[in-house]
Structures are given as structure tokens and as C-alpha cells.
Amino acid sequence: MSTMLQRPPGLIAPPPDRTPLARLRWTAADAWVMTKRNMAHVVRAPEEVIIYFTLPIMFVLVFGYVFGSGMELPGGGDYREFLLPGVFTMTMLYGLGATATGIAFDVDRGVVDRFRSMPMARSALVAGRSAADLIRAVLELATLVVCGLLVGWQWRGGIADALAAVGLILLLRIAITWVGIYLGLVVPNPDTVGVIVFPAAFPLTALSNVFVAPELMPGWLGAVSEWNPLSSTVAATRELFGNPGFGGDSWAAQHSMLLAVAWPLLLLAIFVPLSIRRYQKLSR
């Protein structure tokens, strides 16, 4: 402790390079450090991930086996095959909580103050969060696919279609991540965020085609369900996986493929700029 705390020779931050390419490299390097940080959190606190996995697996078991035997699909088909694409997408939605809490935790703890007092790219914290959540989503999806195969789910289309379906699910996840980042920045209290997210996410899954075909819902509920962004992704992936339960009479149901791309892009167009503005405004 009492040794001299001198600057070790040669230990200086590289001077900032202002060319666009150099700035991009600088930002990417910082974002990668932040990505690794978030992955290290998962390794350090695996219980969070385990809790996070139990929910979708429970939904598969409860809906697939307990209620599922009584469920009928309008066009016929196996209910568990209908259910799994819904659970994949729903799991992406529940990632919102982890994203928002993680960001709120950072802001609350003042570690963001240190980041902001360093020569670090301003967007690296949020970009790193988004990248780490995408990596997590890939792992989650892989696990769920294995669980699905175990309970009898399968894809009936080609491998290209299946990969396209996975792409749509991950695209929605990226959009949801940015909603979560924004939430975490607006409500900078980790406990509040956790309390807000679940009651908001649950009705969103209930009012969708995840568990029940909207045709079977009473009139206006069915319409709301069909326009729900989750439903578009679920319907599109059902179609791509060759699982039952897509299509319908409404415009939204017939254009689910288009909407499955448009909804996430719209969310990104709104929440990416909002989040970055909000992050910069933390300096007030």
C-alpha cells in the first residue's frame, strides 16, 4: 500500500484517432469489452439464468400436457407442435426483465459514472448489453429447441426455412432488448424494474397466439391478439417450421411474415434513438 504509485513506464491511453474507421474500431472494442462483462455476469451468477429457464419449460409442461390435451386447433394438428414456436418467442419477451434490470442496476450503482468518466465510446455500454443478450438468446433458443424435440415438437420444412424462423425470433429479441434498455434507463431502480416488467409482459403473452389461436377468442380480443407483435413472429415461425396454427382471415394474420419483420424494425427505430438519447442525458 505504501509503495509508490507511479505511472508505470509506457502506460498511457492511446491518443484518440478521429478518422471514422478508427472511431468505429474503438467503439467496437469497447462494446466487446462490455459484451464480455455481461457474459461474465452470467458465469458468476448462473442461478439467474436457471430461474429464467424454468418459466418457459414450465409453460411447455403445463400447457403442453395439462391443458393441452383439451385444446383444439381451428385447422387441426398437434397442440404441442403449435405451442413450441409460441414458447420460443415468449421466452424472448421475458428476456426484457433481465435486460432492463441489468441496465438499471448499472445506472443505480454508479459504475456507469466510472464508464462515463473514461475515454470509452458512449454507445458501448448499451451496444455491449444488446450483443450479450443476443448471445444469451441464441443459447436459450438452442436449449428450448432441444426441450421441444424431447416433448415431440419438430420442424417439417427445410433447414433454410427453420433458420429463417430462428432469424425472425432473434430479430424480435434484439428489438425487445432495446425496449428493455430504455426501460432500465428510465426507471433506474433495479427493484422497480423487476416489478414492472412481469405484469406488463404476462398480458402481452396471454393476448397473443402463443397459447390459444385468436380465432377461438371473443371478437375484439382476437383482433388485438392478431395485431400483437408477438403473434406476428409466432405465426411466421409456425409457417416456416411447418407447424400448425398460422394463417387466418384478418390482414394481420395473412401478412404475418411481413409484420414479423416490420414490427421489430419499428420498435428498433423508436427505442434505439430513445435509449441513446436517454443515456446521454444521464449527465443532468
Add this chain to the structure above:
Amino acid sequence: MTTNDAAIVAEGLRKRYGSSYALDGFDLTVRRGVVHGLLGPNGAGKTTAVRILSTLLRFDGGSARVGGYDVVTEADEVRRRIGLTGQYAAVDETLSGRQNLVMFGRLYHLGARQAKRRADELLEQFGLTQAADRSGRTYSGGMRRRLDLAASLILAPEVLFLDEPTTGLDPRSRNDVWDAVRALVAGGTTVLLTTQYLEEADQLAGRISVIDAGRVVAEGTADELKARIGGDRIEVVVRDAAQLPAAAAVVARIGTAEPETDADTRRVSAPVADRMAALTDAVRELQAAGVVAEDIGLRRPTLDEAFLHLTGHRAETDADTDAVKETAA
């Protein structure tokens, strides 16, 4: 002193929250290579000043340069040259101490191996090697503060901001932090240290700026500040508290200002002009008045008294009573 030899220059900084000003014409110049104390009670604006100077906070008026660079227009240059240890430890508590330091080193764009080596050095210097691979959550308050300090020293910054670095620490950890600060300054770093503890400013800082209600109300070395409130004081301790009024009457005749009486310690004191004359007069007049003195002495004022004189209220006690009033209201 020109702007160029100064590590920190703030001119007329203003920061408004709602209708009140946290900083209201804040001026500060800090020479390179010294510890400069920013001393003031709770709510005086110390944290606000530090956050502005470390590029974290926007402000409504004035200008500031750190290490020769403008904190607004050249914020990136400033950030390459500063370290910050805030009032609350700004480390990632899920990660281990080592992971934290390597991460911050990488964010300063040190190479992977260099960042690791620097982390090891700092862990060693701050006595954290044993706990290096444990999660920050398991650290004690003092360990966390040391980790925080280590994180702000990765590049051994030109200018280090320490915002109440010892608040809430036990005496041993506090001494560790003080040692680290002294060692740093010996290595050429400029330190701006905020504190509510007069003792801390007196111990560490060559120069002290006293801040109250968002502006600097006095500045100088500890000795200069003490001298400014009237130089030497005569102090009489009586044996019997009943004789305090009589003693006060004597001291009032000798001193250059109203005496202060402290019943608890049976002490009467007042500033004096001529040291030796005051002392002999006091001995003679107290004897004549039949006052039995336990102790008669001359001393320089404490920094506490200086603070009282400069701001019109006491440093710590007033902040405390304000807090009580607020909760009562």
C-alpha cells in the same frame, strides 16, 4: 499563475437544479502536483463540482479546464487524463476485483497482457491480492473503496478527483486511503479532494478552498486560513464553572473581539493582537479578579473555528441540525 501551470481551472461555474443553484459562481484554480482540498458541509456543492470537472455533468454557466483541456468541448482529452473516485464505489460488484481492473484497463485500450499485469500490480499495492478472484459483493466497505481507488489509478492519472474518499470508512481503511493519496502525489499526480472533515483537509491538502452554498468563500493554506480569522487566541480554562462570567469579562478586556465561552470545557477564548502582552495581562488581571485558572495559553485557531468564521456556521454540526430539521418538516 497562468492557466498553463494549473491542473484545474474553473471559472464562474453555475449549476441549477430547479430554482436553486448547486453551484453559484464557483471559481477554483489548482496547481499541478499538489493535493487541493475542497472543504465544505453537506450540500455545499462539492459533488456537483467534482462531477462537472470529471465531465459527468452539464452545467448552466462558466467554464472549466482540466489538464489544460476544456471539460465540454474536449471532454475526450480530459477523460484520458483523469481518475475519479466518487462518494459511492463505482465498480461492478458481480465481477471479481481482478475482473474489474482488467475490464477498466481494456476500456483504457491497454493490450490484454498489459491490462492483466496492471491489474496484478494494483491488487498488490492495495492489499487485495488475497481477495482478487472473489466477487466484489463479498468485499467489505473498505475493500470496495480501495478497489474503486485502484480502478481510478490504472493509468496513474494526471488529475485525480476524490469525492469524500474516506466517508464511512473505519480508521484503518481511512489511513490506507490517506497513504495512497500521499504516495500518488509523490508520483506527480494532482489531487482534488473533497471532504467534510477538517482534519482530513488539514492532514492531506497543501491548499484548501472552503466551499459554502455553491461558491468558494475562502482559500489558502491551512495556516493562512487560520491566520485569516485573527491569528492567535488566548484561552483560559477556569477551575470552577461559576467563575466563567468573571473570566469572560477579563478576556473581553484583553481580546480584540467578543470572547467565546464553552461551559462544558470551562473555557473562555478570544483573538488577541499582541501575544506576550496578552498573556501577562491575563495572568495579572485574572489574579486580581480572584479567578482560579487551571490553564492559560495562547494557540492558533482550529480549522473548525476558521470555518465558523468564514461561513457563519459550523461545518458538521450545522449540516446535522439541518438534516434533522428536514426530516422533522
